[in-house]
Amino acid sequence: MALLEVRDLRTTFRTDDGLVTAIDGVSFSLEKGQVLGIVGESGSGKSVTSLSIMGLLPRGSAATSGQVLLDGRDLLTLGEEEMRKIRGQEIAMIFQDPMTSLNPVYTVGWQLIEAVRLHQDVSQTAATKRARDMLAAVGIPNPDERLRQYPHEFSGGMRQRVMIAMALANDPKLLIADEPTTALDVTTQAQILELIRRLRTDFDSAIVMITHDLGVVAEICDDVLVMYGGRVAEQGGVDDIFARPRHPYTWGLMGSMPSRSHGMDRLQSIPGSPPSLLRPPPGCRFSPRCPYVMDICRGDPPPPLRQVEDDPHFHVEACHLDAASKREEAARLLAAQEIVR
Amino acid sequence: MIRYTIRRVLWGVLVLLVITMVTFLLFGPVLQGQKGLSAASTICGARCTTERIAFTEAYLGLNRPWYEQYGTYLKRIVVGPSERDRERACEKRPDGSFAEDCDVGRLGTTFVRYRSVDAVIRGALGTTFSLTVCAALVWLLLSIPIGVLSALRRGSFFDRSTMVAVLWGQALPVYYFGLLALYFLAYLPNSDIAIDLVGKRFEIFPLGGYADFELANPWPWAWHMILPAGCLALQFAALYVRMLRSQMLSIMGEDYIRTARAKGAPGRRVVVRHGLRNALLPLVTMFGMDIGILIGGAILTEITFGLDGIGHEAVRAVRDLDVPLTSGIVLVGALAIVTMNILVDLFYAVLDPRVRLS
Ligand SMILES: Nc1ncnc2c1ncn2[C@@H]1O[C@H](COP(=O)(O)OP(=O)(O)OP(=O)(O)O)[C@@H](O)[C@H]1O
Ligand SMILES: [Mg+2]
Numbered sequence: 001m002a003l004l005e006v007r008d009l010r011t012t013f014r015t016d017d018g019l020v021t022a023i024d025g026v027s028f029s030l031e032k033g034q035v036l037g038i039v040g041e042s043g044s045g046k047s048v049t050s051l052s053i054m055g056l057l058p059r060g061s062a063a064t065s066g067q068v069l070l071d072g073r074d075l076l077t078l079g080e081e082e083m084r085k086i087r088g089q090e091i092a093m094i095f096q097d098p099m100t101s102l103n104p105v106y107t108v109g110w111q112l113i114e115a116v117r118l119h120q121d122v123s124q125t126a127a128t129k130r131a132r133d134m135l136a137a138v139g140i141p142n143p144d145e146r147l148r149q150y151p152h153e154f155s156g157g158m159r160q161r162v163m164i165a166m167a168l169a170n171d172p173k174l175l176i177a178d179e180p181t182t183a184l185d186v187t188t189q190a191q192i193l194e195l196i197r198r199l200r201t202d203f204d205s206a207i208v209m210i211t212h213d214l215g216v217v218a219e220i221c222d223d224v225l226v227m228y229g230g231r232v233a234e235q236g237g238v239d240d241i242f243a244r245p246r247h248p249y250t251w252g253l254m255g256s257m258p259s260r261s262h263g264m265d266r267l268q269s270i271p272g273s274p275p276s277l278l279r280p281p282p283g284c285r286f287s288p289r290c291p292y293v294m295d296i297c298r299g300d301p302p303p304p305l306r307q308v309e310d311d312p313h314f315h316v317e318a319c320h321l322d323a324a325s326k327r328e329e330a331a332r333l334l335a336a337q338e339i340v341r
Numbered sequence: 342m343i344r345y346t347i348r349r350v351l352w353g354v355l356v357l358l359v360i361t362m363v364t365f366l367l368f369g370p371v372l373q374g375q376k377g378l379s380a381a382s383t384i385c386g387a388r389c390t391t392e393r394i395a396f397t398e399a400y401l402g403l404n405r406p407w408y409e410q411y412g413t414y415l416k417r418i419v420v421g422p423s424e425r426d427r428e429r430a431c432e433k434r435p436d437g438s439f440a441e442d443c444d445v446g447r448l449g450t451t452f453v454r455y456r457s458v459d460a461v462i463r464g465a466l467g468t469t470f471s472l473t474v475c476a477a478l479v480w481l482l483l484s485i486p487i488g489v490l491s492a493l494r495r496g497s498f499f500d501r502s503t504m505v506a507v508l509w510g511q512a513l514p515v516y517y518f519g520l521l522a523l524y525f526l527a528y529l530p531n532s533d534i535a536i537d538l539v540g541k542r543f544e545i546f547p548l549g550g551y552a553d554f555e556l557a558n559p560w561p562w563a564w565h566m567i568l569p570a571g572c573l574a575l576q577f578a579a580l581y582v583r584m585l586r587s588q589m590l591s592i593m594g595e596d597y598i599r600t601a602r603a604k605g606a607p608g609r610r611v612v613v614r615h616g617l618r619n620a621l622l623p624l625v626t627m628f629g630m631d632i633g634i635l636i637g638g639a640i641l642t643e644i645t646f647g648l649d650g651i652g653h654e655a656v657r658a659v660r661d662l663d664v665p666l667t668s669g670i671v672l673v674g675a676l677a678i679v680t681m682n683i684l685v686d687l688f689y690a691v692l693d694p695r696v697r698l699s
Contacts, residue, residue, distance in 0.1 A: 056602055080608070088605030095603075100596040103615055104695055105622075115604045150694040166604060 001072055002029040003206050004053075004174055009066040011045075011052045020277045022048040023230045025066075028223070032173070035200060035207040037221035037238070039214060039253060043274045045230040046210045050176045053208075054093055055083045070174070089119040092167035096179040098159035102151035108135075108162050109147030115169045134165035137202075138195060157188035164195065168203055175199075176208045181216065193219060214253050218242060226250050229275045229285035232305060236315030243334075246308050246317040246326050249286045251333050284320070292329070296320050342690065342697060349686050353679045360675045361418065364668045365411050369403075386453040387662045397452060400429050418447045418672070430457075448669035453661045458669035461654060466673070468551045469650035471562065472642065473635040475570035477628070480578040487578075488585030489617060495590065503582060510579025518572045519645035523548060526568065549647030569646040573639055577631060581624065588620040595619070622693055629685030630678070637674025 007027050013020040023045040030036050038046050051057050052064045055075060068075040070090060075083065087093075095101045103111060112131035116122065122130070128147070135143035138161040151159055160180060167175055177196065181189040197220050200207060209221055217224050217238060224241055226234040226249065234247040245251055252270035272289035275281055281288050287297040297303070297320050305316040309323055319326070381398035382389060389397070397403075402410060417426065422445040430450060431443030444450075446459025454461070491500045523546075529535060530543040546568050552561035592598065593616050601615040638652025651670060658666035690697050 054603060056599065084605050084607055086605075087603055093603040095596060095600065097596055101600045103597040103601065103619070105618055105693060107694075114606070118605045152695050163600070166600075 002069075003032045003034075003071065004208075005029040005067070005069040006053065007067040007069070009049065009052060009064065009068065011048050011057065011062060011064045014061045014063075015278070017278055021230060021280075022277055023052065023227075026225070026227070026232055027066075028225055028235065030174070030206045030208065030223075032206055033200065033204050034223065035209055035221045037217035037224040038208065038210045038227060039212060039217055039224060040227035040233075041212055041270075041274050043229075043277070044227040046212075046227060047178055048230075049227075050093065050178050050208065050210060053176065054087055054091060055080075056087075056093075085119070088115060088167075088172070089170045090172055091174045091176065092170070092172040093176045093178065094160070094163045094167050094180050097183045098156050098163055099183065101163055102159055104151055107148055107150055108154065112147070112162070112166050112169060115166045119170045130169060131165075134169050135162070137168070138162075138165045139191075140165070155188075156184055157191060160184065160188075160192050161195065164192075164199070168199065168205075171203065172205055174206045174208065176210070178210045179212070180209075182211070182213075196220060226253065229280060230277055231285060231302070232316075232318065233286065234315075234317040235305070236308070236311070236317075237313050240308075240311050240313055240315045244308060244311055244315070244327075245330050245333070246315075247319050248290050248292050248321070248329075250317075251329065252289075254333065254337070284318070292321050292325070294320060345690060345697070346687060349683045353683045356679050357675060358415075360679075361415060361672065362411065364671050365414055366407070368664045368668045369407065369410060369414075386451075386664075389452065393452065417449070421447055448672065449665040451658075451663050451666045453663045453666070458665050461666060462651065462669055462673055465649055465651045465654045466636075467553065468648050469636060469638060469643070469652065471551075471554060471566055472570055472573065472639055472648060472650060473632060475566045476573040476577065476635070476639075477632060479570055479574035480581055481628075483574065483578040484581035484585060485617075485621075488582040489589055489612065489620075491582065491586045492589030492593065493612065500586075503586075507579045507583050510575050511583070515572050515576050515641045516645045518575055519569070519642065522546075522568050522572055523646070551648050551650075569642050569648060572645075573635075573642045581627075584624060584627065585620060588623060589616060592616050592620045622689070625689055625692060626685055629681045629688070633678035633681030634674075636677035636681075638670070 006029070009023060009026045010021065011023045013022055026045075026049055028036060038049060040046055048057070052062075053068050053075065055078070057064065064076055066076070070086070075086065078086070102108070106114075109128065109131055112134060113124070113127045116127040116130050117124075120127070120130075132143045132147060135146055140146055140158060140161055146154075151162070154162060164180075180196065181192050184192060193216060196207065196209070199205070200220070207220075209216065211217060221238050223236065224238050225232060226241075226247065228249045233249045234241060234245070241250065242254075245254060249270075256269045270289060275285050275288065281298070283299050283301075284290070284297040284303050287293045290297065303318040303320045305318045308315040308317060310327070321329075381394045381403055385394050385397045402413065417423065422430075426445050427443065430445045444457045444460055446457035448458035448462065450457050451461060487503055491503045494500050527546040527548045530545050531548075532542070535542050547565055550565060552565045554562040593612075598611060598615055601611045606615070636651070638650060638655050640652035640656060642648070643650040643653040644656065651673065654666065655670045657663070658670060
């Protein structure tokens, strides 16, 4: 049985302007020790997916349906108190902005000890020791001294390390990292990614890595889920998707990946902007921006998720374009990228 | 932290020095320079005879240069009345001692009432202090839970009723509630109308006045305090509810609140330890200032409820052109505000680690 199995997850927000279906039919499964990457532009529903799994969306205005099975137990059916015990203990989360994610009025030690004692019935001394060990484990020098300091005395990268230490304090089975490196400078980004990669082996927990950077996905993920406008565009193993991308949106993302040798000047972003989820375009949500758009793309029903025929592994995508054209286009794109490299 | 404390205290002393200088100059040499007004007649008050003015002038040494006068004035405030002050104000006994009821103080003497300003202020301060402390307790106890609940249940019936109440509380002056309360809770139950209606009088609350606090029996004091402190508190509670509500609304949207929830903190802990703890920070500053200002006199409340507090004395002093008393009250008010300011800064530094470094 998979550690985490998400089936047909759908989250709808009630807003002043009407209903917003922020994610619409997301399914994936994750084994112990595996890393799943979720990629997509801003507003594609990555954070809502993770918050839905954690049960952290406002109960009044958000409605989640589908199933979130953690070790076979459906989290969406649990009460608040049961869910509270799971948060931080079985599923932990780190967020995008380390500068604002720690409480400014408490010491880092206080916040780490709180995380430990919320879930483990241990003495203050034992919790302090655990907090200290966790700081050391994420590579913070002088952990004893650092425990007594406040968040504002830490740099962004160090704060993200604290967040990671806090998330791992109770040995969670699953770690959800929501764009953990986006707010950091490039060098720090690399260090944090390295740390997460190491944790994967040291702590043996499954990781959901949310990012809008395919480079990050290529570096640390096993599987990848490409999201667009709240729906899955393409999903499969990292190697398969990089070798045989089959969705025009994935091509767009790959085209906008800065290649290592040429830096940012080769960056080519997808023209247009993400769709309004309040009044999404009918049919395929990517159709208004898609260079390969056909009449069928603009009408209901939206393209279904289909297995990629020439791929032996699980690899699905949702696009009406015929398989031959896709193969051709993908090959052209990959060849172009090869030249750039 | 120690250096920070010393800096704040030194700064406070400097501010107070400037204030003594300004009050001295305003009430002394500046007034003296006005046509037809001598300092002595101003200080002596509106109903002074010529002889009394002459006596005052000699007594205060008003013929000396202003900086010398300021020096004497400041010295009296800081180290207390000198032998000469005593000799002038009190009768000397044959054995060289002064009568026990000899009334001299640091802040001078009010010639309108022939008492030391210190004694007048001391008498009034207890009343104002009681009023302030009671009101502050009430408004904090009211506004913190209401403000927090209002924010957490934004848009609910509770929240909307609270906001209407807040609007009323802020729009209506304290004497409006004061007079209503006095009429319905003090006057009416104890009047002939009550006899007509229920055949009996009730003395629910007094119509005004103050009873000193006594540890053995604090009830008379409390009984006199409930209405004035309650009315004063309502007005502040309205302001604090509004402030706390908007603070809580913004704090509860902070990332670290999400972090607290993500690590599995129970709802109440998230709200109180993580949310409220941060939301209260700006209110600490406001609270300190409000206390300082109220100790300088809650004029409207004191007058409505006939309390002889600092505010009431200030109004009287100004009406009687009682310069020593007026400047004494100004100084005490300034001292209260400056002291509260320092306390707030120090307390704030304890509460918010971010200011400690800067
Ligand atoms: N509390 C909410 N109420 C209403 N709509 C919301 C709420 N939270 C998110 N949404 C909507 O859900 C959509 C997806 O948002 P989400 O935060 O998941 O995007 P994302 O993929 O994480 O983007 P980013 O890269 O910017 O973090 C957005 O269009 C947003 O407007
Ligand atoms: Mg996001």
